Amino acid sequence: MNALRHTISLVSLGTFQLVRRTRGPHARGFLLGTGLGLASFSAVTYAHSAEAVDPKVNGVQMNTSRFMAEPITDSKALLGDKENMRHRMEILIMEIQAEFCRALEAEENCGQKFKVDRWERPEGGGGITCVLQDGDVFEKAGVNISVVTGSLPPAAVQQMRARGKNLKEGASLPFFASGVSAVIHPRNPHVPTIHFNYRYFEVETAKGEKQWWFGGGTDLTPYYLCEKDASHFHQTLKSACDEHDPTYYPRFKKWCDDYFRIKHRNESRGIGGIFFDDIDSPNQEAAFNFVSSCARAVIPSYVPLVRKHKNREYGNNERQWQLLRRGRYVEFNLIYDRGTKFGLYTPGARYESILMSLPLHARWEYMHEPKSQSEEGKLMKVLKNPKDWV
Amino acid sequence: MNALRHTISLVSLGTFQLVRRTRGPHARGFLLGTGLGLASFSAVTYAHSAEAVDPKVNGVQMNTSRFMAEPITDSKALLGDKENMRHRMEILIMEIQAEFCRALEAEENCGQKFKVDRWERPEGGGGITCVLQDGDVFEKAGVNISVVTGSLPPAAVQQMRARGKNLKEGASLPFFASGVSAVIHPRNPHVPTIHFNYRYFEVETAKGEKQWWFGGGTDLTPYYLCEKDASHFHQTLKSACDEHDPTYYPRFKKWCDDYFRIKHRNESRGIGGIFFDDIDSPNQEAAFNFVSSCARAVIPSYVPLVRKHKNREYGNNERQWQLLRRGRYVEFNLIYDRGTKFGLYTPGARYESILMSLPLHARWEYMHEPKSQSEEGKLMKVLKNPKDWV
Numbered sequence: 001m002n003a004l005r006h007t008i009s010l011v012s013l014g015t016f017q018l019v020r021r022t023r024g025p026h027a028r029g030f031l032l033g034t035g036l037g038l039a040s041f042s043a044v045t046y047a048h049s050a051e052a053v054d055p056k057v058n059g060v061q062m063n064t065s066r067f068m069a070e071p072i073t074d075s076k077a078l079l080g081d082k083e084n085m086r087h088r089m090e091i092l093i094m095e096i097q098a099e100f101c102r103a104l105e106a107e108e109n110c111g112q113k114f115k116v117d118r119w120e121r122p123e124g125g126g127g128i129t130c131v132l133q134d135g136d137v138f139e140k141a142g143v144n145i146s147v148v149t150g151s152l153p154p155a156a157v158q159q160m161r162a163r164g165k166n167l168k169e170g171a172s173l174p175f176f177a178s179g180v181s182a183v184i185h186p187r188n189p190h191v192p193t194i195h196f197n198y199r200y201f202e203v204e205t206a207k208g209e210k211q212w213w214f215g216g217g218t219d220l221t222p223y224y225l226c227e228k229d230a231s232h233f234h235q236t237l238k239s240a241c242d243e244h245d246p247t248y249y250p251r252f253k254k255w256c257d258d259y260f261r262i263k264h265r266n267e268s269r270g271i272g273g274i275f276f277d278d279i280d281s282p283n284q285e286a287a288f289n290f291v292s293s294c295a296r297a298v299i300p301s302y303v304p305l306v307r308k309h310k311n312r313e314y315g316n317n318e319r320q321w322q323l324l325r326r327g328r329y330v331e332f333n334l335i336y337d338r339g340t341k342f343g344l345y346t347p348g349a350r351y352e353s354i355l356m357s358l359p360l361h362a363r364w365e366y367m368h369e370p371k372s373q374s375e376e377g378k379l380m381k382v383l384k385n386p387k388d389w390v
Numbered sequence: 391m392n393a394l395r396h397t398i399s400l401v402s403l404g405t406f407q408l409v410r411r412t413r414g415p416h417a418r419g420f421l422l423g424t425g426l427g428l429a430s431f432s433a434v435t436y437a438h439s440a441e442a443v444d445p446k447v448n449g450v451q452m453n454t455s456r457f458m459a460e461p462i463t464d465s466k467a468l469l470g471d472k473e474n475m476r477h478r479m480e481i482l483i484m485e486i487q488a489e490f491c492r493a494l495e496a497e498e499n500c501g502q503k504f505k506v507d508r509w510e511r512p513e514g515g516g517g518i519t520c521v522l523q524d525g526d527v528f529e530k531a532g533v534n535i536s537v538v539t540g541s542l543p544p545a546a547v548q549q550m551r552a553r554g555k556n557l558k559e560g561a562s563l564p565f566f567a568s569g570v571s572a573v574i575h576p577r578n579p580h581v582p583t584i585h586f587n588y589r590y591f592e593v594e595t596a597k598g599e600k601q602w603w604f605g606g607g608t609d610l611t612p613y614y615l616c617e618k619d620a621s622h623f624h625q626t627l628k629s630a631c632d633e634h635d636p637t638y639y640p641r642f643k644k645w646c647d648d649y650f651r652i653k654h655r656n657e658s659r660g661i662g663g664i665f666f667d668d669i670d671s672p673n674q675e676a677a678f679n680f681v682s683s684c685a686r687a688v689i690p691s692y693v694p695l696v697r698k699h700k701n702r703e704y705g706n707n708e709r710q711w712q713l714l715r716r717g718r719y720v721e722f723n724l725i726y727d728r729g730t731k732f733g734l735y736t737p738g739a740r741y742e743s744i745l746m747s748l749p750l751h752a753r754w755e756y757m758h759e760p761k762s763q764s765e766e767g768k769l770m771k772v773l774k775n776p777k778d779w780v
Contacts, residue, residue: 117757131756142756264734264741327748334724335734344654344725351654358717358754365750366521366532367507367742 142356192222221270234389236301323363532746579712582612611660624779626691713753
């Protein structure tokens with residue numbers, strides 16, 4: 001039985017974390033793109049009811065309790081058509097979300113847990129937003145999945161045409177989008193911020209043909225540069241890419257450096273990683289496997305850095321520098337990030353899921369510039385001129 | 391003698407405040423619009439040299455020491471053609487900047503002063519950026535003037551055409567822009583933030599005719615609502631408007647409410663004020679007098695509120711709420727403000743002057759919503775549904 005129950009207040013159910021009611025209005029829009037902006041909408045929160053039982057199809061049982069909340073798509077349907085790429089992607093992002101959230105919770109020294117908001121979207125689909133705020137290791141950590149269907153307005157079709165998609169101009173087209181995205185802002189300035197996003201997209205052309213593609217990426221934003229960490233991070237991503245195509249890492253590393261640029265300051269948000277979009281070759285199976293490898297590389301690329309630095313001592317100078325760099329993070333996300341901009345301009349967007357990427361605290365000082373020989377200055381050199389790490 | 395001297399390091403000269411060297415690269419772009427984005431560029435800082443003597447033209451002496459720095463236009467030229475609107479506007483904005491900075495300094499309990507950056511722009515003109523940071527009353531206060539000439543690129547001409555200006559499409563047109571803008575973020579959550587901007591614009595059409603107009607506005611962003619303060623603020627602006635045209639205040643109050651809207655949250659940045667653009671009637675003299683009245687209304691509209699609340703007690707709850715609202719301020723400025731967006735997309739913009747409007751600290755909490763009966767909730771009601779104050 002797949003009963004859903006509307007939770008009225010803060011409540012903890014079964015194997016799930018604390019669930020609370022989403023306060024925003026019902027959604028009317030849709031979101032695409034990178035970052036946490038992917039398909040995020042406001043809706044009331046649902047959770048496993050106490051009576052919920054895992055579904056069984058043809059004797060095969062799906063253990064949904066390993067996820068952060070019940071899947072967006074009916075579990076029987078997910079199990080019933082396991083070859084469907086929509087379903088495979090939904091199961092992948094549910095797994096990635098749960099594994100990442102639990103890996104982060106395991107690093108918290110005092111047992112802080114993610115809060116889980118499961119929301120539905122009247123036009124179709126929904127999402128699960130997990131946030132851990134004010135932890136002792138993670139100041140603000142957001143991990144979001146969404147699975148939405150709807151109609152792509154002409155402006156969005158136009159944006160895709162500009163990217164080279166062969167879609168009819170001026171038409172509204174049916175679409176499906178699913179993805180996982182996360183931004184983790186740790187408290188200790190020696191632990192870097194990580195962002196990742198992996199997504200699958202389908203759009204139906206005016207002739208009724210289906211186009212599909214994958215996009216995504218993972219990138220790191222340290223406050224203090226540790227070259228060994230940077231190499232480990234990039235090497236882990238490179239290994240994930242190399243399994244599939246030796247040209248991927250160099251191409252997607254450069255794409256990442258180009259994308260995460262704070263243009264008005266002529267500096268990068270962080271030390272990069274990989275970034276790609278419109279992946280539809282050599283075939284759907286291979287593309288899915290590539291995206292799976294990248295998504296599964298997140299934990300080994302990042303969690304060792306958390307463990308290594310989370311208990312290091314730091315003082316007020318390091319904290320103030322971290323807050324200044326978080327101000328730069330806000331600048332990038334609000335001014336340049338495609339997903340955030342596109343999302344926020346969409347009427348009825350679930351802005352709480354989109355803006356979950358913003359840090360708990362940020363700082364702006366007029367004319368701040370670190371000394372070039374300082375640790376802060378060394379980071380700036382790499383942000384001004386991205387370098388190769390592997 | 392109007393000698394200029396290139397200051398190499400932090401130095402205090404004559405009656406001027408501390409001057410320091412601007413670190414950014416030389417400018418290549420230009421900026422227009424509202425907020426601090428108006429015509430701000432990076433350049434090396436100049437200041438009165440020790441030998442500088444006030445200029446005398448036809449026996450009339452200009453006392454430039456009352457300004458925050460030497461005017462951008464040569465003082466002899468300013469004095470020599472006093473009927474020229476460019477010169478009248480430059481003198482007005484220099485006076486407004488100096489009077490406002492000194493009125494704020496007078497409110498500081500421990501004598502903090504504005505730092506002054508005077509910068510020039512290779513293409514013509516320059517500006518004076520005054521910042522008081524980490525004061526005991528003002529956490530971050532920025533007051534900027536700029537006076538620039540240059541060539542308006544076709545994209546900017548197109549933007550003006552969209553606003554109804556009769557300009558030739560696809561052409562680069564010579565322009566002149568000058569203005570004063572300020573954003574003041576006090577430390578005490580009971581003291582509101584104020585923003586104002588007054589500007590004059592000239593553009594030469596392809597036929598060699600000159601078009602000119604004024605724009606501007608003043609608006610208030612309280613963290614706690616004091617209805618008496620809100621009425622005082624709006625009444626002061628209304629009186630300034632009413633001297634010139636009884637239709638101005640109601641029209642420009644509504645324009646302000648419409649403009650400073652954080653659309654994705656469906657709430658206003660603050661409790662409004664006045665906002666206008668493209669003022670070119672009934673004649674240049676009357677339009678200038680109107681703008682002068684508005685600019686001179688800033689101090690009486692705001693400084694009494696600072697004095698009234700600056701020493702009030704407050705706790706951590708009030709501080710955290712103030713920081714959350716400052717996060718909303720950042721959202722508006724980086725996502726919606728025309729001047730900021732236009733400025734930051736301009737290559738070579740003096741981003742330090744544009745982003746001076748951002749608070750020293752801001753905070754983003756996931757799903758924060760104050761109780762409707764709390765003081766914070768009362769403010770939110772007014773931000774959701776702007777009301778009339780006079």
